[in-house]
């Protein structure tokens with residue numbers, strides 16, 4: 001990296017920071033906890049989150065992966081059942097279904113939205129298909145009207161992976177409320193975080209309430225009529241789904257409070273992120289080599305990340321060149337997001353391959369994608385620097401061609 005670079009932009013490990021007032025409230029809760037687990041803060045966070053989404057039930061869990069694990073169990077999938085999911089997503093979307101020994105069927109992405117292509121989805125449905133997992137990747141919503149229609153026609157259970165999309169909407173309705181179950185992440189790099197790890201599982205189905213409670217925390221539920229004493233302590237334990245032993249996927253009290261505090265300002269956070277995105281997208285309008293994610297017209301994105309496709313073939317430059325030049329010349333660290341899942345060793349070792357999956361757009365996207373640093377608070381200076389550095393690198397490519 002050049003020595004005289006003034007601004008350095010790392011790829012952020014944390015996207016949303018607490019305000020000083022929030023830190024005071026969190027410190028108070030640490031000083032004087034009524035309880036540190038399964039207490040009032042969790043109840044409040046769950047109730048606020050459910051209200052924010054417009055959904056009946058929300059349950060705090062330790063991660064979105066835990067939420068997806070519970071969802072996979074509740075869907076009732078068995079060994080050999082087929083699960084439809086995008087080839088381009090974070091690995092955690094698929095892991096719970098590997099654990100149930102179901103067969104993953106990878107669906108290609110739409111090259112403009114970078115989201116699961118619903119036409120390709122239709123071609124991959126068979127009589128063994130049981131579950132579809134739409135992923136609102138990078139914060140952008142999938143066309144849920146169409147997806148739910150396809151799922152109904154084929155009797156598919158819908159698990160929405162909203163890990164990256166709290167507050168995103170499809171036609172004015174929040175994602176996570178369309179499917180049978182919705183799963184959210186509060187990992188440290190997400191728009192909302194619960195001090196580094198956490199998640200939420202949501203549903204409108206009253207039948208799932210008992211099942212989720214039974215699986216989430218050792219199968220225990222609070223006693224209803226034993227105020228003076230507990231017999232036995234921590235309540236009776238019930239197997240909510242025969243044959244499925246419970247987990248401990250609970251979300252701690254301080255984490256729940258931290259999440260609830262950020263939830264109160266998530267709309268402001270997401271609208272700031274939209275402003276940053278619009279500005280970067282507009283100012284790079286004449287740089288058609290870069291194509292940012294196209295948010296479907298009827299959708300509102302949570303703008304979780306800033307991925308783009310880069311096409312430098314007319315001057316013989318690749319995405320790797322762009323990453324290298326932004327880092328070496330301007331101190332801007334970018335990343336390449338996800339392999340198509342069938343290219344990870346873990347999936348290859350579990351019997352999946354590129355040859356058997358046929359998702360050419362996902363392969364192409366991996367080869368050409370770049371993800372720029374993006375977070376909830378960006379200064380004008382940072383945004384200007386990012387834009388001018390990208391322009392400068394691409395201008396050089398263009399000029400060297402002539």
Ligand SMILES: Cc1ncc(COP(=O)(O)O)c(C=O)c1O
Nearest residue numbers: 063064065090092093163185187
């Ligand atoms: C699309 C997607 N699904 C699932 C997960 C898993 O979330 P968690 O880290 O909370 O388990 C993530 C996290 O990065 C994600 O991006």
